[in-house]
Amino acid sequence: MKKTFFFSFLILVLSLVSVGCGNEKTAGTVKESDPTSESKSNSPSEPSTSSSGVTDPLTTNQTTIPTLFIHGYGGTEGSFSGMLSRFETSGWGKKRLTVTVQPDGSVLDTGTWDDQSDNPMIQVLFADNKNNEWNQADWIKAVLVYLKQTYQIEEVNLVGHSMGGVSSFRYLVTYGNDDSLPVVNKFVAIGAPFNDFVTGNEEQSFDALIQDGPLVISQRYSDFAAGIQQYPKETPLLNIVGYVQDGSDGDGTVSLRSGLSIGHLMQINEMNYSEEIVTGSQASHSQLHENSQVDKAVADFLWGTP
Template sequence: MQKKVYFLFLVILLSIVVMGCENRENTKSISENQTTNEEQSTNTNEKISSNIDSSDPLTTNQTAVPTLFIHGYGGTARSFKGMLSRFEENSWGKNELTLTVQPDGIISEIGEWKNESNNPMIQVLFADNKNNEWNQAEWIKDVLTYLKTVYQINEVNLVGHSMGGVSSFRYLVTYGNEKTLPIVTNFVAIGAPFNDFLSGNEEQSLNDLTQNGPLVSSERYKDFTTRIKQYPKMTKMLNIVGNLQDGSEGDGTVSIRSGLSIGYLMQTTEMNYREEIVTGSQASHSQLHENTQVDELVADFIWSTP
């Protein structure tokens, strides 16, 4: 009887040991599965990062030629602040100076001109930031005269957003060929209303606009038509316009047709001209200079590696 009890005790004890081992194996199996899942998640993230990092980053040719950034109507130092910061982060350029122009043409500066081959960038601010394009063209001339006189700069690039693009173009067709001023090598217009904000061209196809010019022309456009032959032939132009693709046929402020209207004048006079339409929710007028696609278009056009 005692042997039976002892044998039964051994069987029960052995069962308990086996069950305990199975539980430990199950626990170990669950832990391994959790670790595997975490590793899979990490691996997935690594693949995503790898795909992002594998895209060829834009490389730029480094020169000492400064690029001037000119804000739009009512613009401030904040207008191009984001773009200039992103350019620096990408090592595309270096923010060197901020020049503020008073209505009488007097210029004050912040920063330090180093004359280094780091694609220097200069932000131009108009103290009277809501003045007309004719006066702004005069102030752009004052800035270029200042750079030539003070720093012996003989060549620049211009980037203008909205009204800044219109005023820059007006400068080019008025003073762009003056030999006493620095040469403008590259000019980028972003969301510039070259045919103002008038109506009457909504039904015109973009192909017809390119071939024949706008159906209805503003006074601004008519004036550009008479002056276009004075546009300097050495100045290449990139024209960037926005299309929200929401039925507005534009960036919410400037219509595609107003922005692209200048292409007809540039092409008929055989100027070096290129245009790009940026689409999507970040193609709104005030977001164009915050759009990374615009960043790349501008940087590639001005500083592309030869």
């Protein structure tokens, strides 16, 4: 994986055709089908624009490292089923397991694990799918402990949509340096509100956001700032955010500034961070995991040829 440190904002100028997507909701964190509490005013300084085509074929490396896909608040098996199916059709990966975590942290799985070099994919489901991010971080840990004990898995990737991205980051800043757990090789956050839904940052420029951090900080962001040294420096983060460009600030639920705020913490701590802003009607919050540009960005980041 080529380690690149860049914090320029990439806005894609190609509009994507809208397709349907199942709704997920987040309790007090990310309510994917509810309006955001943030201002819908246009930003005073838009992120810089660059083009990125989606038509070039992608050839992926094939590894034995499993990738865990973690849904958002209220999510179900349908949340990532479309993406996983498209990845299989494209030959980018093979779904091997569905792992369900109960509220008490017990784990059950269905499927067959055979340690093949086919970019194995594991779908993670929370039986209590409307619980908080602290418990979800512990449940992610429980999944990793289970995978190590049951299948001797020592390394994983994480892909989290919405609150699944928030909970994955909370896991990394809580348990990221625990040598007894599998190493997180790469992490992708999709539509994650890292600074929650606080107001007061609507007029801050994006340059100032990255250089100084958000003007108004949520308790979540404060926790992340306090724990950022626990984030494993060898784990690159790809942060994908949506921008529907319909007058709202972001993907219709999560604002650009909340989604992109984590870049400041990653930058000042010299961690491997990149971001991509996906635009168009299919960049709405609940459609990001149904977006072909997101598919390609995730697969290229996880398995693309360096």
